Amino acid sequence: MCETCGCGLPDAAKREAREGADREHDHDHGHPHGDRGIRREEVLLYRNLMESNERTARANREHLLEHRVLAVNLMSGPGAGKTALLEALVQAAGGSLRIGAIEGDLATDRDAVRLRALGIPVHAVTTGSTCHLDAAMVHEALHALPLGELDLLFVENVGNLVCPGLYDLGCHLNGVLLSVTEGDDKVAKYPVAFRNAQFFCITKTDLLPHVAFDAERPRREARLLKGDLRLFACSAREPETVAPLLEYFREARRVLL
Amino acid sequence: MHEWSLATALVQAAEEEARRRGASRVLSVAVTAGFRTGVVPELLERAFEAAREGTLLAGATLEVEVVPLRLRCRTCGAEEEEMTFLLVCPRCGGPEVEVQSGDGLVLRSLELEIPEG
Numbered sequence: 001m002c003e004t005c006g007c008g009l010p011d012a013a014k015r016e017a018r019e020g021a022d023r024e025h026d027h028d029h030g031h032p033h034g035d036r037g038i039r040r041e042e043v044l045l046y047r048n049l050m051e052s053n054e055r056t057a058r059a060n061r062e063h064l065l066e067h068r069v070l071a072v073n074l075m076s077g078p079g080a081g082k083t084a085l086l087e088a089l090v091q092a093a094g095g096s097l098r099i100g101a102i103e104g105d106l107a108t109d110r111d112a113v114r115l116r117a118l119g120i121p122v123h124a125v126t127t128g129s130t131c132h133l134d135a136a137m138v139h140e141a142l143h144a145l146p147l148g149e150l151d152l153l154f155v156e157n158v159g160n161l162v163c164p165g166l167y168d169l170g171c172h173l174n175g176v177l178l179s180v181t182e183g184d185d186k187v188a189k190y191p192v193a194f195r196n197a198q199f200f201c202i203t204k205t206d207l208l209p210h211v212a213f214d215a216e217r218p219r220r221e222a223r224l225l226k227g228d229l230r231l232f233a234c235s236a237r238e239p240e241t242v243a244p245l246l247e248y249f250r251e252a253r254r255v256l257l
Numbered sequence: 258m259h260e261w262s263l264a265t266a267l268v269q270a271a272e273e274e275a276r277r278r279g280a281s282r283v284l285s286v287a288v289t290a291g292f293r294t295g296v297v298p299e300l301l302e303r304a305f306e307a308a309r310e311g312t313l314l315a316g317a318t319l320e321v322e323v324v325p326l327r328l329r330c331r332t333c334g335a336e337e338e339e340m341t342f343l344l345v346c347p348r349c350g351g352p353e354v355e356v357q358s359g360d361g362l363v364l365r366s367l368e369l370e371i372p373e374g
Binding site for chain 2: 225
């Protein structure tokens with residue numbers, strides 16, 4: 001059992017230390033060669049390489065369910081407006097939903113600082129050079145948050161449309177954001193981002209008059225990647241436009257928790 | 258790129274399986290990657306060359322096979338295999354599809370060197 005949160009997973013840091021020690025210890029089994037034979041053997045395994053992340057993700061999801069917290073993973077390229085959207089959602093919720101956040105970045109805790117200024121609990125994860133969050137990082141972050149005091153937890157993934165889609169974090173909903181300044185041809189270019197997505201939101205709609213952006217194109221392409229994708233469009237600067245998203249999360253809490 | 262973290266996961270899993278069977282070396286590794294994972298074999302092979310150093314897999318060869326997605330359409334019943342990211346039925350265009358296989362990353366087999374006695 002995880003000593004800190006009783007989630008059923010051994011404490012991730014301790015497990016890594018154990019595995020490291022095992023590796024050193026087993027370095028030399030002392031199998032004598034020379035007089036003894038050596039045989040070659042092919043073994044069929046069909047072992048799932050994503051299994052460790054998937055197991056941790058499942059444990060995260062269970063843990064969040066137990067605390068009745070809906071977790072939402074937000075993915076996008078850098079600068080699409082993830083943090084601004086979270087600021088707008090917190091403001092729109094006006095305390096009717098208790099919101100927290102996990103902020104992922106390679107470096108700095110800038111986004112965490114912005115969100116903390118709104119009075120919500122935030123945990124910053126700096127990945128160093130890893131271009132995506134994974135379930136183990138989220139697991140550690142869950143230990144640092146007052147889950148008993150939250151209804152809705154946002155995980156702001158590293159700004160990257162290439163890698164995050166491959167890693168289940170254990171959230172209940174995964175969403176991709178695309179701003180109107182990033183070009184309407186991006187969805188088909190980054191299909192892996194939509195791999196496990198349930199919703200897609202076009203952001204910075206207040207800038208539409210200034211850019212050549214056909215909003216129908218990314219929606220059509222996203223629906224081809226995942227036919228049941230929920231579609232949204234909003235501007236963090238126009239609070240009433242985030243209301244449908246907030247309602248979607250409320251509805252998801254009712255259905256999933 | 259995420260090929261690095263996939264390569265380290267691969268080496269860890271392969272070493273664990275090798276140790277469990279009393280192997281002293283892993284000679285070769287075969288991996289199957291679903292097309293929909295977006296894994297690029299050359300990048301994974303390159304990352305593997307770095308990740309295998311200092312492990313039981315030092316010097317091991319890696320073979321990466323990319324496989325198509327197998328979909329079953331709940332609307333028209335079609336079962337199709339395609340190298341695609343699109344979760345729509347290639348026959349009727351409907352979005353109600355089930356992924357049957359070809360969407361993960363699997364360590365298919367290992368060739369091991371096992372000391373006897």
